[in-house]
Amino acid sequence: MTIPLSPQPPLRDDAQDADRDTLTDDTVLDDAIGERNENAIELKEIEGMSQGRIVVRRFLRHRGAMVSAILLLILVILAFSSEGIEALGLHIPGWWKYSYTFIGNVTNGGHPTLSVIPEWLGGAGIRWGEHPFGQDEIGHDTFAQVMRGTQQSLMIVFVVGVVSTFIGIVVGAASGFFRGAVDTILMRLTDVFIIIPLLVLTAVLGRTYGNSGSFVLAIVLGLASWTGLARLVRGDVLGLREREFVDAARVAGASNSRIMFVHILPNAIGVVIVNATLLMSATILTEAAIGFLGFGVQAPDVSLGKLIYDFQTAFTVRPWLFWWPGVMIVIIALTINFIGDGLRDAFDPRQKRALNRAARLAKAEARAKARVTASS
């Protein structure tokens, strides 16, 4: 036996080998008696539902993930509606009065005018003000810049997610399915890219393509971040292709591509979605990091990382220039992480929700009752 080069998904390793049969009856029969009663209750709840419905239902019930999803949605709407959309020569103006390129007079030393503490609590009252997030030393409106930066960063995250997931699936599925020489070549290629620290690879690529606009940069970053996902998909496909339903399909005369797209990949979708989400939350940090080093999106455009790069020395004089983009990055990364966590719980059939106190007591009671019945 050789040492397994076991691929590991980020954060938790029980998603990939998720046993998709735990919901069927015969596995339940093997379980302890108390467990059977609980599972029976759980099964009753999801009786007659498709796998997809079950997943959606579990996700919708994950409180952290739902709160995060709503928060992220609000942020996306805020960012895109306030500054408008500028893409492909199309220009839709937003509701905010300043654009991110606007340069005005610095009023009140550029301090933020946003205030959330009401007057009766000793604050300045709840008001939005002229420059809610303040201004930098030459008079840019920070709110406009942060919103534009958020747009760009979200766009980069999304494009990187799509590009790297696509490459990851293709490489991983091909090498897991065909094995042999294809596997060796593709996996050695993956090794070559994995050994280059991600920040080094992305910074070098950012240095080359940062000037060509944020969309090109996003695609290039996507070309650099697929390796982890490819390994995970390969691991999953390697396991799935040995399963009986694949044999059955082959005996029934299905072609390779049909087996791949109809039988194997739909079963690997959980791993893909979960890890693509986590990859996206890592991407926002990567973009911020290379932006911080000055290799990300270049002027006149802005991204959250670029804003921090521009204002890192202003920390002692104008701390808000650092805080607003920084907090935006944290919020985006945090919400995407929570959504990823919710998705993973939803796709993992072994997942059991933490029970509240009442439910725990009920469960213990049911178990005790079952034990009595079993012994009598």
Add this chain to the structure above:
Amino acid sequence: MLTFLTRRLIASILVLLAASYVVYLLSANSGDPLEDLRTSTARNKEQLIQQRIHLLNLDIPAPLRYFIWLGGVLKVFIGQFDLGKSRSGQAVTDMLASAVGVTVQLLITSTLLAIIFGILIGITTALRQYSGYDYTVTTLSFLFFSLPSFFVAVILKQYVGIGFNNFLQSPVIPWWVILILALLAGGIWQGILGGDAKKRLITVAVAGGATAAVLTFVTLTGWLNNPSLGIVVVGILGVGLAFLVAALTAGLANRKSLYTGLTVVAIGLAIYYPFNLISDYLTIWSVLGLGALAVVVGVVVGYLWGGTDRGISARTGGITAFLVAFLIAIDRFMRSWSNYANSDIINGRPIGTVGAGTPNLSDVTSNFWIEGLDNFTHLLLPTISVMLISLAAYSRYSRASLLDVLNQDYIRTARAKGVSERAVVMRHAFRNALIPITTIVAFDFGGLVGGAIITEIIFAWSGMGKLFNDALHLVDVNPLMGFFLVTGSVAVLFNLLADLSYTALDPRIRVAV
């Protein structure tokens, strides 16, 4: 095993070579290395351009230029390591020599600490699954996981570093801070220890009371400006550690193990004064040697206590001896603190936020303990900032992995046999839970390098991070390749170590020879 390792090493080196080719091409094409000269107004512009082209062989296209660089690297076999020259004509090997030390120190310290604390937190949260403690730690680790490294570093530098230095001017902890910290400590401990309401209340009272007492003592005696443990505290902590180590590795029922630990503590206390007498004459190597000697003594003591479980007692002795030696060394470091902090060169602001060490310190003193403290104060914040992010990930992994193992059938069997909870967790579950974590740690190293680059730049270290950043800004390929060679080799090394630890952790994994 050796064949396997050799094969893995060769494969890794080939991968490293291919990766270096990729990095070389990408970085050589990332910009124009002559940009500053083309726009310069110098009269001898043409000559300068020719000079640089000649120095860096820019007239040769990058895909071929790589082989000149590779040739220099391969000269290592004839004893002439040559990594080319930077734009300013400095040899890259010289640049690396001065930069590599601090960065590797930072990387290794933070990896080790992240592993230790991550696994500790992971185990405690897994054992207290779905408790308030578990939820708090989970939420916090999500937060840390989502924090960009520069954010952590800047906040640490501004609020912890500078704030703590200001605080040291008059180190008085207000009573309400003591109260909050005491309640916090009580809360954490009751979360970890668990139990019914009465036991929890007692835990809160004891832990909170102890914390409050220690903090009050610290603020009343000005301990922070003149810290030391003293032989009494070393003794108490040592005995506590002996009990802890014995309980975890052998169980308190194994008396010989416990006696071994206590004997080792007694030996440690006996050499406490002699050690402090000679300590000023020690160097780093003699200190490390003494540490190794302590472990040997501990093992021998355990062996002499004997019985059927010689091995277990020896292990307990070795671990306890190491910890006691560590305590004594910490005490010795603390005794140098006021000398260090109040010296002219530090001037009462000990926590370093700029650079990897105090410049000119070696002119003033060559005392190992002072230099160690200087190293510590400068490493402290960058290490925390690099560590926090990996720590969050590792604690999540070890929690998930331990939970996975604890739900296995053989754990149920062990419990049904009546094996004690300690043995179930430490012997049956923990070891198996370590296997997936090993992969993560080796795999995560690349991410750590990224964090280190950012952290170094914020704390103004002239280490590898600055080397990389400067090189990439100037399209200076040779230093950049030097950087990659070092980090890549360390990554390969980590992967090999991971392979080795697989076999150590899981006896089922036998390597095909």
